[in-house]
Amino acid sequence: MDVYRLFVMAFAFLLGPFVYFNLQKTKYMQVTTTLLRWVSFLMMIILAVIQLSKGKGQGRPSIGELKGIPNLFGVCVYAFMCHHSLPQMVTPIRDKSTIYQLFAGDYSLILVFYCLLSFTGIFCFDHLNDLYTLNFQPDRCYSSLDSVTNIAFIQYFLALFPVFTLSASFPIIAITLRNNLKVLLKRETPHPWPVDRLFFPTLTLAIPIAIALGTNNVQILVGVTGSYAGTGIQYVIPACFVLLSRRQVANTIGDGLVNEFRSPFQRLCWIVIIFIWSFLCIAFVTANHIISGL
DSSP, X not given: OHHHHHHHHHHHHHHGGGGGSOOOOOHHHHHHHHHHHHHHXXXXXXXXXXXXXXXXXXXXXXXXXXXXXXXXXXXXHXXXXXXXXXXXXXXXXXXXXXXXXXXXXXXXXXXXXXXXXXXXXXXXXXXXOSSGGGGGSOOOSSOSSOOSOOOHHHHHHHHHHXXXXXXHHHHHHHHHHHHHHHHHTOOSSOOOHHIIIIIHHHHHHHHHXXXXXXXOOHHHHHHHIIIIIHHIIIIIHHHHHHHHHHHHXXXXXXXXXXXXXXXXXXXXXXXXXXXXXXXXXXXXXXXXXXXXXX
């Protein structure tokens, strides 16, 4: 645990200073991160398929388990993360006439990757670590298998893959949070320089670093952030935005204007379904946390 905390502090000291500045022109950082993710996903899928083709698969998953339903809802919330880049994808597109076909292809590709990673993993390994990339490291604690690969470069690359993606994403996400805090606590006169340039960035860093120092249990962190914060950010808040925005547009423009790019899910019942789904996710995930803690 002490070594873990040392690495957390090293991470904070190396990437924390970026939060005190503004990142401009992050296109190359995003492209590099995307390429690293594609390479890592393909590596994990190919290695698992090779292991299965040799008849060395150790996974014997059951057809279904009722006790896994609460955890399933938490996973569904996290799987919804593939939607968080939608605004960045839609805004630059000038010709939106084929946008539905574009999204259909995009999410079909995401689904294929989800399925390939999931099914190759559950049939290849008899025990899945919370951090999936750790299954490709030499470990005899849970399996009688040798390492999936003996190539040191691949082992180190997959072990460091979460570090690569987190290192690229953390400054951008932290700066976004910092700016959101400024808007949330906005006042008529500008904030003093120490508050604007020191207090808000420090507050942004202090919260996640304190949580990371408090626990190294990835499952708890993923469960809490994915189930509660994830449900609010990805389900409840967007649904409220859509509901209130439609009311404002109707009051401002009226019902006579027809948007040719309107969503096929424009009816109110879909928003109600999202709220019901959010409630079920929270209920099942909470039940899962309580049952797991007993």
